[in-house]
Amino acid sequence: MDVDALLEWYERVRRPLPWRETRDPYALLVSEVMLQQTQALRVVPYYERWLSEFPTAPDLAVAPVRDVLELWSGLGYNRRALALQRAAVFVSEHGWPDDLTELPGVGKYTAAAVSSFAWDRDMAAVDTNVRRVLTRREGLDVDVSARADELLPRGRAAPFNQAMMELGATVCRPRNPDCAQCPVERGCLRLVVTPVRRVKSVRFEDTDRWARGRVIASLLQETEIPLEGERLERALVGLERDGLIVRDATGRPQLP
DNA sequence: CAAACGTGGCA
DNA sequence: TTGCCAAGTTT
Numbered sequence: 001m002d003v004d005a006l007l008e009w010y011e012r013v014r015r016p017l018p019w020r021e022t023r024d025p026y027a028l029l030v031s032e033v034m035l036q037q038t039q040a041l042r043v044v045p046y047y048e049r050w051l052s053e054f055p056t057a058p059d060l061a062v063a064p065v066r067d068v069l070e071l072w073s074g075l076g077y078n079r080r081a082l083a084l085q086r087a088a089v090f091v092s093e094h095g096w097p098d099d100l101t102e103l104p105g106v107g108k109y110t111a112a113a114v115s116s117f118a119w120d121r122d123m124a125a126v127d128t129n130v131r132r133v134l135t136r137r138e139g140l141d142v143d144v145s146a147r148a149d150e151l152l153p154r155g156r157a158a159p160f161n162q163a164m165m166e167l168g169a170t171v172c173r174p175r176n177p178d179c180a181q182c183p184v185e186r187g188c189l190r191l192v193v194t195p196v197r198r199v200k201s202v203r204f205e206d207t208d209r210w211a212r213g214r215v216i217a218s219l220l221q222e223t224e225i226p227l228e229g230e231r232l233e234r235a236l237v238g239l240e241r242d243g244l245i246v247r248d249a250t251g252r253p254q255l256p
Numbered sequence: 257c258a259a260a261c262g263t264g265g266c267a
Numbered sequence: 268t269t270g271c272c273a274a275g276t277t278t
Contacts, residue, residue: 035274042264042273076262080276107276127274165274174272201270204262213262242261260277267271 001137001184003153003160009183010163013170018047020162025096025118026057026088029103032110033084038075040169046075060088065256069244070220078216079242080105116157124148125161129168136172137188211235216244219255 014020017040019031030050034043050071054060060068063085072081083105090103097103100111112123124130126148134144152160171178174193179185204210211227212235218225227235236253239245245253 032274037261037273037275038263039265039273074263076264077275079261083276105276109275113274125274129274169274207260207262209261210263216262238260257278261275263273265272267269 001151002186003151005183006163006167007153007156007159010159010166013166014162015166018044023118025114026060026091027051028114028117029087029100029106029110030084032113033080033105034075036080036110037077043075046071054088057088057091060085061092066220069216069255073217073220076213078213078244082243113161116161120155120158122152122154122157124152124157125165127165127168129172130161130164132174132193133164133168133172136177136191136193137184139189139191208234208238212239212244215239215253216255219245219253225253 019028022028031043031047034046034050053067053071054063065082065085068081068085069078072078075081087103087105090097100106100114101108106114109125109127112121112125113127115121115123116125124145126145130148131144134142134147138147148164167183171181171183177190179188179190182188211231214227215225215232215235216239217223225232236245236247236251239253240247243256246256247253
């Protein structure tokens with residue numbers, strides 16, 4: 001793959017998203033956690049509000065859980081917000097670990113993204129987009145992580161990572177890829193990847209995931225929880241286990 | 257390791 | 268309107 005052509009293309013098409021204007025590892029971590037499983041454009045207002053309320057890791061570390069969940073609500077996956085706060089606590093107390101995967105909620109992808117964007121570390125951030133780009137180009141049997149690492153131009157990890165992700169998001173899309181606009185078309189296998197079909201078709205409103213979301217929303221808004229019996233109990237047990245709620249002597253749920 | 261984890265936007 | 272899915276991590 002012609003990495004120079006890729007970087008040149010990225011420079012041309014790059015969208016000015018707010019987290020691309022900073023090198024603050026805390027702000028970058030916030031953006032990465034928010035971006036997990038959420039569309040970039042939807043994250044923008046949340047990111048800006050979050051940083052104005054919790055500008056630094058110590059600010060987030062001491063914030064009440066209610067405030068954290070309040071600012072998070074709408075982004076989904078509430079336990080990620082808690083993990084982010086726990087990461088902020090760690091950073092406040094010990095500074096940034098060399099290996100960011102030591103932080104709660106930070107896996108291989110997020111560690112590489114933050115490390116490259118904040119500190120120019122030569123780490124390839126392999127997300128679902130990068131995985132698809134490389135698989136589609138080079139075949140189902142490629143070791144995607146190893147290949148991304150080989151391609152990464154030393155000292156330019158940040159633009160490389162962003163360019164690869166942007167390519168997957170806007171050109172080498174899951175369905176209907178726009179090969180005519182591809183800056184690195186040469187040598188691509190253009191493998192057709194058949195999308196995996198969902199097996200289950202349970203209504204979302206019938207899932208525990210939905211029930212948990214309703215409990216948190218009700219506690220934030222101080223409205224009645226629209227659940228009862230077994231269903232409610234199962235949600236509460238899960239939420240308590242995840243540290244999203246605590247229960248008083250009567251078993252009534254509250255935010256921690 | 258498959259499954260759990262939330263939600264709003266868009267086709 | 269219904270169904271699909273969007274910069275992953277944890278157990």
